[in-house]
Structures are given as structure tokens and as C-alpha cells.
Amino acid sequence: MIEAKNLTKRYGDKIAVNDLSFRVEPGRVTGFLGPNGAGKSTTMRLILGLDRPNEGDATIDGEHYRDLPRPLQTVGALLEARAVHTGRSAYNHLLALAQTQGVGKKRIDEVIHLVGLTEVARKRAGGFSLGMGQRLGIAAALLADPSVLILDEPVNGLDPEGIVWIRTLMKRLASEGRTVFVSSHLMNEMAVTADHLIVIGRGRLIADCSTEEFIERSTEEVVVVRSPDTEGIAAAVEREGGKTTLGEDGLLSVTHMQAARVGELAAAGGFVLHELTPKRGSLEEAFMELTRESVEYGGTAATPQAAPQAAPQPQAVPEPQGETR
Amino acid sequence: MTTATHAAGTTPDIRKAGFGRVVLSEWTKIRSVRSTVWSLVLLVILDLGFTALLCGLTAAQWSKTDAAAQATVKADPTGTILGSGFFLSQLTVCVLGVMVIASEYSTGMIRASLLAVPRRVSMLAAKAVVFTLLIFVLGTVVSFASFFIGQPILHDKAPVALGDPGVLRAVVGGGLYLAMLGLFALALGAIIRHTAAGITGVIGFVLVLAPLASLLPGSLGKHVHAYLPSEAGQLIARAHQADTDLLTPWQGYGVFAIWTAVLLVIAAVQLRSRDA
Numbered sequence: 001m002i003e004a005k006n007l008t009k010r011y012g013d014k015i016a017v018n019d020l021s022f023r024v025e026p027g028r029v030t031g032f033l034g035p036n037g038a039g040k041s042t043t044m045r046l047i048l049g050l051d052r053p054n055e056g057d058a059t060i061d062g063e064h065y066r067d068l069p070r071p072l073q074t075v076g077a078l079l080e081a082r083a084v085h086t087g088r089s090a091y092n093h094l095l096a097l098a099q100t101q102g103v104g105k106k107r108i109d110e111v112i113h114l115v116g117l118t119e120v121a122r123k124r125a126g127g128f129s130l131g132m133g134q135r136l137g138i139a140a141a142l143l144a145d146p147s148v149l150i151l152d153e154p155v156n157g158l159d160p161e162g163i164v165w166i167r168t169l170m171k172r173l174a175s176e177g178r179t180v181f182v183s184s185h186l187m188n189e190m191a192v193t194a195d196h197l198i199v200i201g202r203g204r205l206i207a208d209c210s211t212e213e214f215i216e217r218s219t220e221e222v223v224v225v226r227s228p229d230t231e232g233i234a235a236a237v238e239r240e241g242g243k244t245t246l247g248e249d250g251l252l253s254v255t256h257m258q259a260a261r262v263g264e265l266a267a268a269g270g271f272v273l274h275e276l277t278p279k280r281g282s283l284e285e286a287f288m289e290l291t292r293e294s295v296e297y298g299g300t301a302a303t304p305q306a307a308p309q310a311a312p313q314p315q316a317v318p319e320p321q322g323e324t325r
Numbered sequence: 326m327t328t329a330t331h332a333a334g335t336t337p338d339i340r341k342a343g344f345g346r347v348v349l350s351e352w353t354k355i356r357s358v359r360s361t362v363w364s365l366v367l368l369v370i371l372d373l374g375f376t377a378l379l380c381g382l383t384a385a386q387w388s389k390t391d392a393a394a395q396a397t398v399k400a401d402p403t404g405t406i407l408g409s410g411f412f413l414s415q416l417t418v419c420v421l422g423v424m425v426i427a428s429e430y431s432t433g434m435i436r437a438s439l440l441a442v443p444r445r446v447s448m449l450a451a452k453a454v455v456f457t458l459l460i461f462v463l464g465t466v467v468s469f470a471s472f473f474i475g476q477p478i479l480h481d482k483a484p485v486a487l488g489d490p491g492v493l494r495a496v497v498g499g500g501l502y503l504a505m506l507g508l509f510a511l512a513l514g515a516i517i518r519h520t521a522a523g524i525t526g527v528i529g530f531v532l533v534l535a536p537l538a539s540l541l542p543g544s545l546g547k548h549v550h551a552y553l554p555s556e557a558g559q560l561i562a563r564a565h566q567a568d569t570d571l572l573t574p575w576q577g578y579g580v581f582a583i584w585t586a587v588l589l590v591i592a593a594v595q596l597r598s599r600d601a
Contacts, residue, residue: 045600048440049439049443050436050439050440050600050601051600051601052598052600065443066443066444067443068443071440071441071443072440072441075440077440079433079436081433081436082432082433083433083434083435083436083437083440084432084433084434084437085354085358085428085429085432085434086432087358087359087360087428087432088354088357088358088434089357092353092354092357093437095353095357096350096351096353096354096357097350097437097441099346099349099350099353100346100347100350100441100442101346101441102346124359140437
């Protein structure tokens with residue numbers, strides 16, 4: 001189990017992780033989700049004792065990382081940036097790590113086989129592709145058979161087959177009773193991999209719940225109602241158990257009720273309807289919406305308000321290359 | 326647990342952890358990088374090649390050399406022989422010393438190293454022990470080889486034997502000097518954490534500061550010069566003291582050791598407190 005208590009990390013006057021507390025339980029894959037620059041990697045580095053928190057504390061099975069007698073036996077980590085000497089072969093890289101923990105050579109061959117690097121094990125790691133580098137990092141993480149795995153963006157650079165492989169591997173490791181903590185900035189990836197989600201933005205906790213709950217909450221159907229008599233409709237809807245919120249733009253948002261039923265209630269009450277629109281956001285949209293305010297490096301086109309203004313531009317400009325068609 | 330992540334029933338073979346394990350790991354790291362091996366080969370070639378070349382030139386130019394220079398060589402042929410050897414080869418030791426630690430930072434390997442050995446100072450200590458011993462053994466072998474190459478070349482002009490007073494100590498001292506220089510470079514590399522800057526720093530200390538210090542006026546320049554790490558350290562590889570030497574060979578080596586120890590302490594304190 002990993003536990004973070006009020007973790008805070010500042011770099012100069014920039015705050016990377018802000019009073020972050022959560023627990024990562026064993027036996028399930030916990031996704032650590034947030035946009036780029038949200039503080040995911042920093043949080044993982046704090047847990048692993050590579051960086052020191054300004055405030056707060058992070059422990060693994062109740063101990064600080066630096067106090068673990070044979071740390072690789074407790075925690076296996078894959079960091080976002082590469083952590084391999086480019087001049088050393090994959091085998092020797094793993095050998096040097098194994099020797100610090102007293103792990104035998106047989107196990108090195110096992111993990112090399114497990115990640116599918118047997119044929120290139122004696123080649124210099126500097127010549128590896130991004131995907132091969134990730135596989136070597138995962139081999140290093142699994143080397144001493146740890147009970148806790150911390151993986152920072154493991155699907156980075158992997159091909160589709162590799163992505164399925166790592167997904168299956170993480171689920172299997174969790175089913176073996178291990179703690180699996182995996183970061184990603186891709187909501188859809190986490191939706192199919194993680195059982196539980198910890199979502200952060202700008203170093204702050206946004207959500208800590210099961211993936212199912214997160215999806216349900218985020219992609220709930222909303223019926224948008226435009227009417228001169230929103231008050232009357234809201235009252236009718238709420239009598240039947242629906243929930244309503246009135247936006248500043250005068251639009252009524254209805255949840256917990258189908259659009260058809262809202263229309264029937266409006267008709268029964270004699271209310272005039274100008275618009276009745278059911279909406280269901282995609283998971284990715286919900287995630288963007290949730291973390292929008294906390295995006296550090298967002299381009300202006302990424303914000304929903306700016307998108308429509310940016311989109312028509314290419315159409316407005318006559319395209320010379322179109323004439324050849 | 327399934328058989329997929331590790332063979333059924335065989336929990337990985339975990340033996341007792343300790344400093345010895347970290348030393349073994351650091352030895353694996355050093356021997357498994359090709360550039361290290363080539364640098365060591367270069368060290369041997371440069372040392373022995375320049376011993377032969379410079380001693381040969383000294384012998385060939387003997388009749389044209391003025392009396393004072395002849396007297397210097399005659400007073401300490403061992404110092405001349407060994408000095409010709411590590412004149413250039415010491416630079417490979419400087420470069421290697423810096424690279425052994427700074428390359429871990431430039432490649433990111435340091436993160437893997439510190440995850441495996443979160444007690445950071447013991448990682449640095451193991452690295453220092455392995456590298457220093459390696460350079461000491463190789464440096465001593467090279468020093469003996471250099472002596473036995475130079476001795477017959479200079480024999481007619483300035484005879485010397487291994488049994489003469491101070492000569493054996495000086496030849497072993499050649500290995501001791503290179504080993505301390507390697508450790509000095511490693512410490513500076515650990516502080517600077519950047520290969521190019523670290524190498525520049527060490528070479529500045531070894532090659533640039535000494536001539537600069539001798540430009541200082543009067544006895545101040547002489548004293549500063551004598552206490553510089555490489556100047557003080559090289560005394561151990563000379564069989565006879567010159568009248569102008571301020572320090573004895575072992576005092577000089579002690580001064581070099583103090584420089585190195587101070588840098589190592591700074592490196593260790595930084596390693597503990599800085600983010601990796």
C-alpha cells in the first residue's frame with residue numbers, strides 16, 4: 001500500500017504538488033490521472049525518495065522508501081524519463097541492479113524473457129527504441145518481484161500490441177495481490193485499465209474514486225431545456241425525482257431523467273419548449289472539463305470556448321490546392 | 326501468484342544485502358561500459374608510449390642539454406621516467422573519474438542507481454572504492470612498466486635501480502598518485518554532475534592552476550603552487566626531494582588526500598540533500 005499525506009513540493013516559487021493526500025490499495029490497478037504538468041511524475045518521485053517533499057510525507061507499507069532494506073524487493077518503479085546508461089547492455093544494466101539486492105542471475109533471464117527482450121539483451125541500451133526502452137524499464141521494475149509497482153506513463157512509445165501487453169500485465173500483477181499505481185494523461189487508456197482512479201490537476205487532488213463511479217458521474221446524460229418558463233418545468237421535473245440546475249444563460253439542465261419524459265411533463269403542464277436536447281459527454285471530454293481549470297500548458301484552442309472561433313478559419317481561407325482536385 | 330511473473334515456487338534468489346553487494350554492482354557498472362575499457366587501454370598506451378618517447382628524447386638530446394637540466398635528471402631519474410609517463414595519461418584518469426559518476430546523471434542511470442540503493446552515500450562510497458582500487462592496481466602496474474621501459478633508455482646518462490633509496494616507493498607512488506587523482510576527479514564529477522563541465526574543472530585544477538600559481542609574486546606563489554592538489558600529489562612519485570620542495574613526498578600526498586577528502590564530503594552532503 002502506498003500512502004501520501006499532505007504531500008507538497010515546490011520548485012522555486014512554482015508549486016508542483018499541493019497538499020496531496022491519497023492511498024493506493026493493493027489488489028487493484030490504481031490509475032493516476034492528470035493533464036501534462038499536473039504533478040504526477042513529481043508525486044511518484046516523492047514517493048520513491050528521489051525528491052524530498054517540502055511538506056508532508058509518503059510511505060510504502062508504512063515505511064519511507066529510503067528505509068526499505070532491499071527496496072527493489074518491495075517497490076518496482078518505471079520512471080518517465082529513461083534511467084539506463086546508454087553504453088551498457090540490457091543484461092548488464094539488470095545485473096548491476098540485481099547485485100545490489102542479491103537477486104540471482106536466473107531471475108534476470110526470467111524478466112528479460114518476460115518483457116520479450118531476449119534477443120537484444122546483450123545489445124547496448126542506447127540503441128533501443130522508445131518501446132524497447134520501456135520494456136527494459138519494466139523488466140527492471142519486476143526484477144526483484146516487488147509487491148508494489150509504480151509505473152509512470154508505461155504505454156508511452158509502445159505500439160498497439162505493446163499497449164495491450166502492458167495492460168494485461170498490470171491487471172495480472174494486481175490480481176496477484178500487488179499494489180499497481182500507474183500514471184497516464186489519457187483518460188480512455190485508464191478507463192480500460194484501472195479499477196480505481198486518482199485524478200489530479202495542478203498538483204491538487206480532483207477525484208479519488210472507482211473508475212466506474214468516475215465514468216458514471218462524468219458522462220451522465222444531461223437534458224438541456226430552453227423555455228420561457230424554466231421554473232415551472234423545474235418544479236414538475238423535481239416532483240418526479242429529476243434534478244435540475246439553472247444556468248446563468250437561462251438554460252435548465254436536467255439530470256436523472258430521460259429527455260422524452262421531460263418533454264411529456266412539459267406538455268402535461270402546458271409549458272412552452274424552445275429547445276430540448278439530450279447530451280452525453282465522452283469520457284475524454286469529461287476529463288478535459290474536469291481538469292480544464294488546472295491545465296498548465298493548455299493551448300488556447302484546447303479550451304471549448306476558443307475552439308469554435310479557431311475552427312472556421314481554414315474554411316474561410318480559399319484553398320489553392322483545392323483547385324487541382 | 327501465477328507462474329507468469331516468476332516461476333512457480335521459486336521466489337527470486339534474494340541473498341543478504343550489504344555494502345559488499347553495492348561494491349559488486351559498481352564493479353559490474355564500471356566493467357560493462359565500453360568507453361571505460363577503452364579509456365583504460367588509452368591510459369596504458371599513453372603512459373608507456375610517452376615514457377619511451379620522452380626518455381628517448383632526453384637521451385638523444387643529452388649532449389645538447391645544459392648542465393642544470395642534466396643535473397635535474399641525474400638527481401632523480403625515477404621522477405623523470407614516471408613523470409614522462411603520466412604527463413598525458415593522467416588526463417585519461419581525470420576524464421574517467423568524472424565520467425564514472427557524471428555519466429549516470431547525463432543518461433538518467435542515477436535514478437535507477439538511487440532506487441536500488443536509496444542510502445545514497447553508500448552508493449557513492451562503493452563507486453569511489455571500486456574506481457580508486459581499479460586505478461591503483463592498473464596505475465601501479467603501468468608505473469612499474471614505465472620504470473622498466475625508461476630505466477634502460479636513460480641508463481648511460483642517469484643510471485637508477487629499483488633498489489636505490491626511495492625508488493620503489495616512488496614507483497608504487499605512481500600508482501598511488503593516479504588513484505588519488507581518479508578519486509579527486511570522481512568527487513568533483515559528483516559535485517558538478519555534468520560530464521563536460523566536470524572534466525573542464527578537473528583539468529583546470531591539474532593543468533591550468535599550477536602554471537597560474539607560479540605567476541603569483543614571491544613566496545606566496547611558491548606556497549600556493551606547492552599545495553595545489555596535483556603538484557603536492559606528484560611528490561610521491563619522485564625518489565629524491567629537490568632542495569626547493571616545501572613538502573616531503575608523504576606530506577605532499579597527505580595534502581592531496583585532504584583536498585580529495587574535502588571534495589568527497591561536499592559531494593556526499595550534496596548527494597544526500599539534493600533532488601536526484
